[in-house]
Amino acid sequence: MTDLSADPGGAEGLEPAGLEAAGVDPAGLGPGGSLAPVGTVAVAAPTLRAQTRWRLLLRRPTFLVGAGILLFWVVCALFGHAFAPDNPLAQQLLSANTAPSASHWFGTDGLGRDVLSRIIVGARDILVITPLATVLGTILGTALGLAMGYLGGAVDLIAGRIVEAVLALPAVIIAFLFIVALGPSTWTLVIVIGLIFTPLIARTVRAAVLTERNLDYLSAARLLGEKPGRIMFREILPNVMPAILVEFTVRLGYAVFAVATLSFLGFGVQPPTPDWGSDIAANYSGLLSGYWWQTLFPALAIASLVTAVNLITDSIEQVLNA
Amino acid sequence: MVTFLARRLGLMILTLWIISLIVFFAGQILPGDPGRAILGPLASKQSVQVLDTQLGVNRPLLTRYVSWIGGLLHGNFGTSYSYRTAVEPFVRAAMINSVKLALLAFVIVVPLGIIGGVIAALNAGRAVDRIISVTGLSLATVPEFVSGIVLIVVFGVTLKVLPVTASAGQGAGDLTQFRHLILPAIPLVFVLFGYIARMARAGTIEALNSDYARTAVLKGLPRATMIRRHILRNSLLPTITVIATQTGYLIGGLVVVETLFNYQGIGNLIYKAAQAKDFPMLEAGVLTIGVVYVLATLTADLLLVALNPRLRAGGSDD
Numbered sequence: 001m002t003d004l005s006a007d008p009g010g011a012e013g014l015e016p017a018g019l020e021a022a023g024v025d026p027a028g029l030g031p032g033g034s035l036a037p038v039g040t041v042a043v044a045a046p047t048l049r050a051q052t053r054w055r056l057l058l059r060r061p062t063f064l065v066g067a068g069i070l071l072f073w074v075v076c077a078l079f080g081h082a083f084a085p086d087n088p089l090a091q092q093l094l095s096a097n098t099a100p101s102a103s104h105w106f107g108t109d110g111l112g113r114d115v116l117s118r119i120i121v122g123a124r125d126i127l128v129i130t131p132l133a134t135v136l137g138t139i140l141g142t143a144l145g146l147a148m149g150y151l152g153g154a155v156d157l158i159a160g161r162i163v164e165a166v167l168a169l170p171a172v173i174i175a176f177l178f179i180v181a182l183g184p185s186t187w188t189l190v191i192v193i194g195l196i197f198t199p200l201i202a203r204t205v206r207a208a209v210l211t212e213r214n215l216d217y218l219s220a221a222r223l224l225g226e227k228p229g230r231i232m233f234r235e236i237l238p239n240v241m242p243a244i245l246v247e248f249t250v251r252l253g254y255a256v257f258a259v260a261t262l263s264f265l266g267f268g269v270q271p272p273t274p275d276w277g278s279d280i281a282a283n284y285s286g287l288l289s290g291y292w293w294q295t296l297f298p299a300l301a302i303a304s305l306v307t308a309v310n311l312i313t314d315s316i317e318q319v320l321n322a
Numbered sequence: 323m324v325t326f327l328a329r330r331l332g333l334m335i336l337t338l339w340i341i342s343l344i345v346f347f348a349g350q351i352l353p354g355d356p357g358r359a360i361l362g363p364l365a366s367k368q369s370v371q372v373l374d375t376q377l378g379v380n381r382p383l384l385t386r387y388v389s390w391i392g393g394l395l396h397g398n399f400g401t402s403y404s405y406r407t408a409v410e411p412f413v414r415a416a417m418i419n420s421v422k423l424a425l426l427a428f429v430i431v432v433p434l435g436i437i438g439g440v441i442a443a444l445n446a447g448r449a450v451d452r453i454i455s456v457t458g459l460s461l462a463t464v465p466e467f468v469s470g471i472v473l474i475v476v477f478g479v480t481l482k483v484l485p486v487t488a489s490a491g492q493g494a495g496d497l498t499q500f501r502h503l504i505l506p507a508i509p510l511v512f513v514l515f516g517y518i519a520r521m522a523r524a525g526t527i528e529a530l531n532s533d534y535a536r537t538a539v540l541k542g543l544p545r546a547t548m549i550r551r552h553i554l555r556n557s558l559l560p561t562i563t564v565i566a567t568q569t570g571y572l573i574g575g576l577v578v579v580e581t582l583f584n585y586q587g588i589g590n591l592i593y594k595a596a597q598a599k600d601f602p603m604l605e606a607g608v609l610t611i612g613v614v615y616v617l618a619t620l621t622a623d624l625l626l627v628a629l630n631p632r633l634r635a636g637g638s639d640d
Contacts, residue, residue, distance in 0.1 A: 062456070161333075165340035168615040170574025173592055173608060177348045180596050253463040261465045261578055265593065280471065284582075288486065292475045299468040306463045314456055 056319045066311025073305055076120045077127040086114035088121040088274045097291050107293035109283050115294055119301050122274035125186060126263075126305070130255040132190045137197025138248050144198060145205025146232040146240075150213060156206075163199035171196045172261055179267040189268060193258050197251050201244075208243040212236050242320050249313040253306060260302045276302050330623060334616050341612035342394075345605050346387050377403065379601075390605070400602030404595075409606045412591060417610060420580070420587035424572050426503050427510035432565060435515050436558065439522025443557070444549070446527055455523070458516025466509035466578045473505050487584050506583040510575050514568055521564040525557035532556070559630055566622030573611045 057063050085105075092112035100107040106115035148156045166174065175192050182188045212218065221235050262268045263277030271278055276298040283294035361370055374380045378389070393400060399409045442454040461469070478486035485502045529535060530553060538548040577589035584590075588607055595603035 161336055161340055165337050165344060165612075168337060168341055168612045168619075169344065169608060170571065170577070170611065172574040172577050173611070174344075174348070176593070176596055177604075177608075180599075181348070253459075257463050257465050261467065264465070264467045264578065265581065277465075277467075280467065284471075287471065287474060287479065290479060292479055295471050296475050299471045302468045303464050303472075306465075307460050310456065310460045310463060314459065 053319050057315055060315045060318065062311045063315035066308045066315065069304055069308035070312065073123045073127060073301075073308070076123040078124075080121040080123060084114075084117035084120045086117040088113060088117040089272055090114075097286065097289075097294075099291075100293050106297045107291070109279070109294045110286055110291075115297055118274035118279055119276065119298055122276050122279060122298070123301070123305075125269045125273070125275050126256065126259050126277075126302075129186055129189045129193070129259050129268075130252060133193035133259070134197065134248060134252045134255045136190060136194030137201055137251060138244065140194065140198040141201025141247075142205050142237070142244055145202035146209055146236060148202060149206040149209025150232050150236060151228065152213075159202070163202060166196070166199045171258065172265075175258065175262055176265060176267045179262065184267050184270060186269070189259060189262065193255055193262075196258075197255070201247055201251065204247045205240060205244060208240040209236055212239055246313070246317050246320060249309070249316055253309040253313060256302070256306050256309060326627070330620060334620055337616055338612065341616075342391060342609060343387075345608045345612065346390060347383075348608075350383060350386075350601075377401075394609070399606040402600055402603045404598050404600045404603065409603050412603065413588070413606050413610055416586060416588040416591040416607070419585060420573070420576050420589065422499075423503055423506055423576065423579070423585065423587060424510070424569070426500075427507040427514065427572065428565070430507060431511040431514045431518060434511070435518025436522045436561060438515065439519035439524075439561070440526050440549075440554070440557070442519065443523045443526030443530065446523075451523075454519060455516075458519045460516075461512040462514075462516035464512065466513060466575050467582050469509040469512050470506070470579060470582045473508055477505060489585055506579050506585060509579055510572060513575055514572070517568065518561060518564060521561045522557065525560045526553060529553045529557040559626060562625055562629070563622045566618045566625070567615075569615060569618040573614065 090113060092108070094112065095104075095108055096110055096112040098104060098108045098112075104114050104116065106119065109115055109118070144159060148159050174196055178192045179188055182192075218231065218235060221231050226235070259268060260277040263275050264281050266278065266281060269275035269278055271282060279298045280295045283291070287295050361373060371380075378386065381389075390400065397410075399413065401407065402409045402412065405412070438454050438458065442451040445451045474486050477484045484505050486505060487502060489499075489502060534552055535548065538552045543551075573589060575589075576587055577593050579585070580587040580590035581593055588610065592604060592607040592611075595601075595607060
């Protein structure tokens, strides 16, 4: 709650009551105003060397479990076709809707396709779209946040209004408006999700920049006659990097959320390409007839990916705080 | 206090105006000709044009925006392309349904989240804390349709204890309707829990580290009394803001939950309007959500000021 004094005239641009200082983002991208790591946004200048941090990270069991699960899905995304037990597109109508058995471990769907194979191969799109969208959002959001935080004034006020207006509308709704307009494709999803993350990430970066703005090294840089662009990217950016890293991993989790949700609603990967979200939507009606395996297993796949990303996020956060 | 209110209201109107711009122009970039969409592919070019003129969709963009906003200010939300009648009753009915579902979710999640957060804070750094934090974060990032499906499989299909559709149908009693809403509410609870717990945890930890908490300990208050009297009151202030501002998210979540459980709420309305390219319905629905969000944020600010004398005292007015 120290924002009140640290930010004369700027804080109200975005947030009442100085909540930002606590790293809290009480707005609404979905789940994610963000569970922005409270207290880590204003991570002080690095105190531990990167190498030490990396070793600390590798010693955390939560990180190892998360990384293991993530690695598994990455391997599926890259080489899934090679080791999937069946062709994920092959329809065998005679063996449609069969329950899990020795020949089909996860059963078959309404068209007789092997559910396990579709899950393995279906990892690809979500694992491509998610990181690309998050990287795009992080780059744009960082640039915007640096400008808002460092330049302040009119830039901050105007950008702040727009950011708030975007946050007022649920991300899912903005996303599908634009996807309906642009037509669903991998790249549409990357761009739309990246753009929706931009204001959220900008907020976090802005808050982190505000804590740097009045420090001596910036006055020194200004006195040396450095240009604003150089100050923002060469002086401030390295110092807010830990906050950006944490924000990136948090967003990665939400990107999985967003991609899965949009493909469930039919705005993502289109059938018959295997995809967890759209497979769930396609087989959902079978659920009520008792064919639970067609939807439950893809759902668990999504849940496991999300959990893996979160375990990694949590570990990185802990290590950066150490 | 007066300047604070005036400025908040000013900012609120500005935000609403930007939202209206986004909503209107996002609606306009949707492809396809509304007349064609309504009449179908077999209709003649002429009749499509006649209908377009009737609907006013071939006027310049700016003219349409001005007349749309003008209509809104007079309480006229437009005419649905699909139903050819006023949009307003549809939006109103959907809103009432969604509010029921959202309220149930809030009633469950708020106490749960606060208790979870306080317990985590009192055990900060220990296993309980980590479990609550990681569980909260994980539940929050599991899409609603994923947890919804797991719930349907467990409670609806396997145990058969709860109905799997959200609407009880015409003429069902309140209690029946309530039972139908339990399963749809839980995915929303899951997503919100981590968020509220996290805020409550942060607030409690801050309060525990404060001077007044130390004073309370040093003067020998029992721990339970100290927590009840000195910690909770302070730690829950930021949580209030978070709870109020989560309405924005909640409605996004409703799109999915209402689709999954086939419930006629505002999320479902927007989703179907987007698919049918029913712009007036879409715009009215999305704008309603924007207004709800802005009002909720304003309420949270005012509530915070009302509950926290330190913010009222002048000086910094935020």
